[in-house]
Amino acid sequence: MLRLSKQTDYATVLLSHMASAPQRVCNVSELAQATHVSAPMASKTLKVLAREGLIESERGASGGYRLSRDPSQISIADIVRAIEGPIALTQCSSHEGCSLQSHCQIRPHWQVINSTIINSLKQLSLAELQGPASHLGL
Amino acid sequence: MLRLSKQTDYATVLLSHMASAPQRVCNVSELAQATHVSAPMASKTLKVLAREGLIESERGASGGYRLSRDPSQISIADIVRAIEGPIALTQCSSHEGCSLQSHCQIRPHWQVINSTIINSLKQLSLAELQGPASHLGL
DNA sequence: CTAAATAGGACCAAATGGGTACGATATGCT
DNA sequence: AGCATATCGTACCCATTTGGTCCTATTTAG
Numbered sequence: 001m002l003r004l005s006k007q008t009d010y011a012t013v014l015l016s017h018m019a020s021a022p023q024r025v026c027n028v029s030e031l032a033q034a035t036h037v038s039a040p041m042a043s044k045t046l047k048v049l050a051r052e053g054l055i056e057s058e059r060g061a062s063g064g065y066r067l068s069r070d071p072s073q074i075s076i077a078d079i080v081r082a083i084e085g086p087i088a089l090t091q092c093s094s095h096e097g098c099s100l101q102s103h104c105q106i107r108p109h110w111q112v113i114n115s116t117i118i119n120s121l122k123q124l125s126l127a128e129l130q131g132p133a134s135h136l137g138l
Numbered sequence: 139m140l141r142l143s144k145q146t147d148y149a150t151v152l153l154s155h156m157a158s159a160p161q162r163v164c165n166v167s168e169l170a171q172a173t174h175v176s177a178p179m180a181s182k183t184l185k186v187l188a189r190e191g192l193i194e195s196e197r198g199a200s201g202g203y204r205l206s207r208d209p210s211q212i213s214i215a216d217i218v219r220a221i222e223g224p225i226a227l228t229q230c231s232s233h234e235g236c237s238l239q240s241h242c243q244i245r246p247h248w249q250v251i252n253s254t255i256i257n258s259l260k261q262l263s264l265a266e267l268q269g270p271a272s273h274l275g276l
Numbered sequence: 277c278t279a280a281a282t283a284g285g286a287c288c289a290a291a292t293g294g295g296t297a298c299g300a301t302a303t304g305c306t
Numbered sequence: 307a308g309c310a311t312a313t314c315g316t317a318c319c320c321a322t323t324t325g326g327t328c329c330t331a332t333t334t335a336g
Contacts, residue, residue, distance in 0.1 A: 002218060002225050002255075004140050005293065009228050016244055027312065040296060047314065060303025061311040076251065080140060087140050090147050106154055108271035109262060113214065116258045117140075120251055133246035143324065165281065178327055185283065198334025199280040 008083045010037045010045050012129070015054065015079060019071035019126040027064035045083070052082035070127070077121035087121070089114050146221045148175045148183050150267075153192065153217060157209035157264040165202035183221070190220035208265070215259035225259070227252045 013035045018026055028046060032039040046065050050057045056068045067074070080087060092107045151173045156164055166184060170177040184203050188195045194206045205212065218225060228248050 002140070002142050002222060002227070003229075004227055006229070007294080012244060013242065038295080041294080043313080044295080050313085051315095057313060058303085059301075059313045061309095062304060063302080063312045065313085084140055089140070089142055091141075091144070092147070104151065106150060106267050109267055112271050113258055113262065117255050120254045120258075124247060124251065129244050129247055133250050145325075167281095176326080179325075181282080182326080188282085195282060196334090197282045197332075199278095200335060201281045201333080203282090 002089075004080060005084060007041070007045055007048075008080055010035075010041055011049055011079050011083050012076065013037060014042060014045060015049070015067070015074065015126055016129045018055070018065065018067050019074075019130060022067050022071055025058055025062075025064040025066045031065070049079075049082055054078060054082050067126075071130070072125050072127040074126045075122045076124045077118055080121060087114070087118050089117070140227075142218060143222060145179070145183055145186075146218055148173075148179055149187060149217050149221050150214065151175060152180060152183060153187070153205070153212065153264055154267045156193070156203065156205050157212075157268060160205050160209055163196055163200075163202040163204045169203075187217075187220055192216060192220055205264075209268070210263045210265040212264045213260045214262045215256055218259060225252070225256050227255070 014031050014037060017031060017034050018024075028043045029039055031037070031046070032042040035042070037045070046055065046057075049055045050065065053068060054074060055065045057063065057065050077087070090107075090110050092104065092110065152169055152175060155169060155172050156162075166181045167177055169175070169184070170180040173180070175183070184193065184195075187193045188203065191206060192212060193203045195201065195203050215225070
């Protein structure tokens with residue numbers, strides 16, 4: 001329903017907490033407690049974020065996760081893309097396979113809407129999530 | 139995946155075709171042929187659009203569907219809302235029920251993003267879908 | 277009266293999302 | 307060396323959503 005998954009929401013909350021003390025290495029249980037995301041889900045989510053390069057992991061005892069870039073360099077769009085893959089409102093705005101292929105005049109319009117949304121998501125970085133929501137200009 | 143359903147896509151294509159000759163009453167099989175949406179799905183979709191008031195129906199022989207308003211008065215946001223219900227990116231931006239209730243500082247940010255997206259979708263009307271995609275300003 | 281339409285469901289199969297579990301591997305500490 | 311603490315990868319399950327079909331009213335033109 002034009003909605004992003006809970007996991008994306010979890011990812012945002014987790015990363016937002018990590019951004020409050022970048023550099024620091026947090027383990028899963030700490031993050032789970034701080035964010036009230038269940039430990040298994042936090043773990044699952046962090047693994048994906050690590051695989052996608054938004055965070056870096058340190059294994060072994062006293063290991064954990066750390067942001068791989070400055071919070072200002074990580075946007076909501078990055079998070080969504082990491083968890084859900086390429087952002088594409090409709091099938092036809094991504095890979096081929098739209099069943100209405102050639103005789104569809106509205107595909108370019110979808111693409112415009114699509115990039116508008118992606119831009120909105122790019123505007124907002126983790127760093128800005130720390131402050132109050134005063135991004136009405138985005 | 140931040141994606142709208144195929145049915146919403148079908149709805150847009152169907153309505154777009156109807157907008158090319160507003161006032162005219164089209165039946166399902168005509169619309170299905172014109173848009174290459176299968177007749178059963180076209181029927182199912184048009185029923186919803188009629189229930190939601192975007193189009194009006196005439197029953198009986200030589201019946202069919204007709205736009206209930208001028209194409210310029212029907213936006214993509216209307217279509218999405220008709221098919222998928224209220225637009226809300228995350229659970230917490232709609233009804234209560236966000237599991238991270240009170241201690242979530244990023245909810246207001248989601249709401250900002252959410253309304254940005256809704257605005258994008260409101261900007262584009264059926265009438266504008268007829269022309270080329272030159273809505274870069276939206 | 278009949279044919280052509282929509283209305284409104286029920287229904288089903290496939291995909292997706294949310295969540296859990298488990299074995300493997302890496303690392304710090306004693 | 308050995309153990310406790312971590313992440314890694316993946317497999318798995320269940321509930322929900324989606325995509326799609328079909329059938330039976332009901333309505334209306336001719």
